[in-house]
Amino acid sequence: MKHILIAGGSGLIGKKLALRLVEKGYEVSILSRKPSGSNHYYWDPSKKEIDATVLHKVDVIINLSGAGIADKKWSHERKLELQNSRVGTNVFLFSLVDQLPNLKQYICSSGINAYGYNDEKIYTETDTYGTDFLSQLVRVWELSADQFSAKCKVAKIRTAMVLSSKGGALGRLMPVVKFGLGSGIGKGTQASPWIHMDDLVEMYVFAVENELEGTYNALAGFDSNYDLMKTLAQTLRKPYWLPNVPGFVMRRLFGEMALMLLNGVRASNEKITEKGFHFKHTTLKEALNDLLKK
Numbered sequence: 001m002k003h004i005l006i007a008g009g010s011g012l013i014g015k016k017l018a019l020r021l022v023e024k025g026y027e028v029s030i031l032s033r034k035p036s037g038s039n040h041y042y043w044d045p046s047k048k049e050i051d052a053t054v055l056h057k058v059d060v061i062i063n064l065s066g067a068g069i070a071d072k073k074w075s076h077e078r079k080l081e082l083q084n085s086r087v088g089t090n091v092f093l094f095s096l097v098d099q100l101p102n103l104k105q106y107i108c109s110s111g112i113n114a115y116g117y118n119d120e121k122i123y124t125e126t127d128t129y130g131t132d133f134l135s136q137l138v139r140v141w142e143l144s145a146d147q148f149s150a151k152c153k154v155a156k157i158r159t160a161m162v163l164s165s166k167g168g169a170l171g172r173l174m175p176v177v178k179f180g181l182g183s184g185i186g187k188g189t190q191a192s193p194w195i196h197m198d199d200l201v202e203m204y205v206f207a208v209e210n211e212l213e214g215t216y217n218a219l220a221g222f223d224s225n226y227d228l229m230k231t232l233a234q235t236l237r238k239p240y241w242l243p244n245v246p247g248f249v250m251r252r253l254f255g256e257m258a259l260m261l262l263n264g265v266r267a268s269n270e271k272i273t274e275k276g277f278h279f280k281h282t283t284l285k286e287a288l289n290d291l292l293k294k
Contacts, residue, residue: 003027003057003102004208007043007089008064008109010034012167017062017201024205029054045092046084055099060208062107063145065089069111070169074133074256083137090144097151105153107207108145112160112193112219114138117263119191124268125158125215134260142215153213158267160193160219162200165291173232174292182233183242185250188226191264193219196281196290206277214271220279220287222266228284235288 004021008014009030021028031043031050043050045065067085072078090108097103115123116130129139138158148154161169176182195203195218203218223231226244233240250258269279281287 001025001027002059002104002208003029003054004060004062005029005031005054005058006062006064007031007093008066009062010036010040011064012164013109013162013197013200014064016197017064017204020201020205021208026208027057029058045089048092048095050092050096052096052099055096056101058100059102060105060107061093061100061103062109062204062208063089063093064109066109069113069134070257070260073254079133083140086137086141087144090141090147094144094147097148100151103148103152105155105208105211105213106145106148106151107155107157107204107212108142110142110145110156110158110215111138112158112217112265112267113260114142114158115265115267117190117259117265119189119264119266122266122268123217125217125271132259133256153211155207155212156215157200157203157207157218158215159200160195160217160222160265160267162197163194163287163291164197166197168197170232170291173229174236177229177233177236177238180239181242182229182238182240184226184229184244186225186244186247186262188244189224189264190262191222191266192225192228193222193265193267194228194284194287195220196279196287199279199281202280203272203277206272206275210275212275216272217267217269218272219267219269220282221284222264223284225264231284231288235285235292
């Protein structure tokens with residue numbers, strides 16, 4: 001079986017993906033700044049430091065690294081951090097390519113916010129990048145991953161909001177809704193693309209097993225912000241009555257980052273489904289029920 005190296009394997013997605021790959025019979029190693037297991041190996045890409053012990057065995061690298069897009073306001077310093085945590089890790093890993101003689105595939109996480117914002121359009125992977133900060137971040141992120149195409153197959157997974165009961169966006173929204181304070185944002189009609197954690201994990205497994213290359217949208221649906229919040233409130237059996245938070249309030253609170261919250265992205269998942277991938281959770285109501293009523 002293939003030996004898979006996961007960068008960012010200590011995060012929310014990485015932990016679950018690593019367990020699933022081991023369950024499937026793969027040998028899995030994890031790069032971590034704070035190694036805590038027998039299959040963990042130290043690295044700090046910002047310092048260009050890595051324990052290279054296992055590199056010669058690796059068949060596939062999955063890079064999930066990246067500081068949280070919505071964790072902090074986008075100051076100039078934060079923007080640099082968002083870029084360096086993505087582009088910088090790809091560049092550092094590529095600098096080690098001579099120590100990766102068996103590498104056959106490089107899989108890089110990416111963002112569904114690649115296309116800009118236009119509610120009139122459903123984007124496909126062939127559409128061009130938008131001109132806003134997030135779209136351009138995705139552009140340079142993916143370009144840095146494409147360096148590996150001279151060595152092996154490269155796949156980029158443009159990921160929507162990941163629904164998980166363990167954290168992420170849903171983890172930040174649930175406390176607000178549980179207090180009965182859930183509401184839409186801005187006009188509320190903007191699309192909120194999403195994917196169930198289990199489906200995202202299976203999509204990475206599918207990419208490995210089918211040796212995919214190219215760019216793939218990872219989303220199961222793109223319900224409106226209003227429907228997302230209302231469905232979450234219904235699932236938690238909480239009231240949903242407050243008016244939407246006005247756009248000017250969001251801009252005052254979050255600055256430029258409010259653009260991402262007040263505008264949506266609608267994208268197609270046909271490219272991955274045409275490859276034979278099947279989403280298990282295809283409606284928002286069912287996905288939230290699965291996550292929150294277990």
